[in-house]
Amino acid sequence: MTNTAVTQLLKTLDAESVVTDARAMAPYLTEQRGRFGGHPVAAVIRPDTPEAVARAVTACHGAGLAVIPQGGNTGLCGGAAARPDEQAIILSLERLDRIRSVDAEDFSLVAEAGCRLSAVQAAAAAVDRLFPLSYAAEADCQIGGNLATNAGGMNVLRYGNARDLTLGVEVVLADGRIWHGLKRLRKDNSGFDLKDLFIGAEGSLGIITAASLKLFPAIRQRATAIVGLDSVERAIALFSQLRQASGDALSSCELMGRRPLEYALAHDAHCVDPLPAPHAWYLLVEASSSAEDVDLAGRLEQAMAAAAVGDYRIAGDAPTAAAFWRLRNTIPAAQKVAGASIKNDISVPISGMGEFIQRAGEAVIAACPGTRICAFGHLGDGNIHFNLTRPEASDDDEFLARWADLTAVVHDEAVRLGGSFAAEHGIGQLKPAEVQRLKDPVELALMRNLKAALDPADTLNPGKVVPLRDQSA
Structure with a gap:
């Protein structure tokens, strides 16, 4: 079966599009955490047009091969990796990397799925516009993967997730048809909003090959503090005050506990303690404006004074602002040095963040004494990376063997507060069991019905997001 499919692919695609050499395929098989992947596939397919993607999907569908779409392979949940003993191909979108059009007056551009996020940002900047999606992997991740996972990042507070930045999509369906949905309309009530089915679906309903994206006025000034x-409660109250005082100009609001900040300070010699005395929590805020005559720093200063904040700094120049952000962006890499960690990407209503951190922390410590809580993330949109670093006396493998039960403790607290166990990293292979355990049964049934309607043969990224059939038995 596999040989037949690869032979058919070789017939319909150019030689550069089909990779079967084991050494050449290796970089596509391993994801960055090392938890998933490394399993052999029949081939890696690298089509360079939507029509070539459609031909590849059609050939695999006919041969019973699973198709696993892959962007920049920067995901954290194994969504772009093969499963053990799976008859599959990896379909890389990396050669679909063209900016098809930029319309500054319409504040939009059309980018193919393989465009790196940094390239989309640069295309917008070239016409004095802003594409605001931004996070640490932007030089490597691809816009197709951003949409497939509904990526968030640092600017969700002001601009929304990837879904909110998308006007239309072009999608290859499981049966090989292409839906040309690249409208650039802000208003269209002529039927169902189909694009939202594919954004956040991790390639399990269709493969996004291009997208029409919203642009915004270029930023003329920033103020960072x-x-x-x-306490977290004090941070929440201050966030509310700063948002009001700035004229709703806050674009980022990041929360960091002292422990993750200390990890960053120990890991990177260029990181410097930002304030004279240590604090339990830190709030990193940034306000931005497309106008040149707004005193953002002055507004933040006045708000701090009105809130009687005792210890703060407002960056007086770009290097100081960059130093503040370096602390935040160093935390994920720095945490690795402290030992094995169990990552949790949760969201709760902003007002419930303090209660969540306290209750989840107490529950984790009770279940595994000595666990070091490493909490940081996007307070402005209620998304916290509630990571657990192993106890200092524990063995890495011993701690990681408890991933399922300790994660369940955290997820249960998030859901109890009306939150989500998957805020911005997606589901992939890491969390389908939690989807089945924690999703409302009606919601779960609707998701399965959509999968069955759009991909009845389970060709596209099977086993990811929501299995077509109940696998809990």
Whole structure:
């Protein structure tokens, strides 16, 4: 079966599009965490047009081969990796990397799925516009993967997730048809909003090959500040005050506990403690404006004074602002040095963040004494990376063997507060069991019905997001 499919692919695609050499395929098989992947596939397919993607999907569908779409392979949940003993191909979108059009007056552009996020940002900047999606992997991740996972990042507070930045999509369906949905309309009530089915579906309903994206006025000025606080509740109250005082100009609001900040300071010699005295929590905020005559720094200063904040700094120049952000962006790499960690990407209503951190922390410590809580993330949109670093006396493998039960403790607290166990990293292979355990039964049934309607043969990224059939038995 596999040989037949690869032979058919070789007939319909150019030689550069089909990779079967084991050494050449290896980089596509391993994901960055090392938890998933490394399993052999029949081939890696690298088509360079939507029509070539459609031919590849059609050939695999006919031969019973699973198709696993892959963007920049920067995901954290194994969504772009093969499963053990799976008859599959990896379909890389990396050669679909063209900016098809940029319309500054319409504040939009059309980018193919393989465009790196940084390239989309640069195309917008070239016409004095802003594409605001931004996060640490932007030089490597691809816009197709951003949409497939509904990526968030640092600017969700002001601009929304990837879904909110998308006007239309071009999609290859499981049966090989292409839906040309690249409209650039802000208003269209002529039927179902089909694009939203494919954004966040991790390639399990269709393969996004291009997207029409929203642009915004270029940023003319920024004001960045870091504040030391004694509680999450105080951080939440200050966030509300700063948002109001800035004229709703806050674009980022990041929360960091002292422990992750200390990890960053120990890991990177260029990181410097930002305030004279240590604090339990830090709030990193940034306000931005497309206008040149707004005193953002002055507004933040006034808000800090009105809130009686005792210890804070407002960056007086770009290098100081960059130093503040370096602390935040160093945390994920720095945490690795402290030992094995169990990552949790949760969201709760902003007002419930303090209760969640306290209750989840207490529950984790009770279940596994000595676990070091490493909490940081996007307070402005209620998304916290509630990561667990192994106890200092524990063995890495011993701690990681408890991933399922300790994660369940955290997820249960998030859901109890009306939150989500998957805020911005997706489901992939890491969380389908949690989808089945924690999703409302009606919602789960609707998701399965959509999968069955659009991909009845389970060709596209099977086993990811929501299995076509109940696998809990």
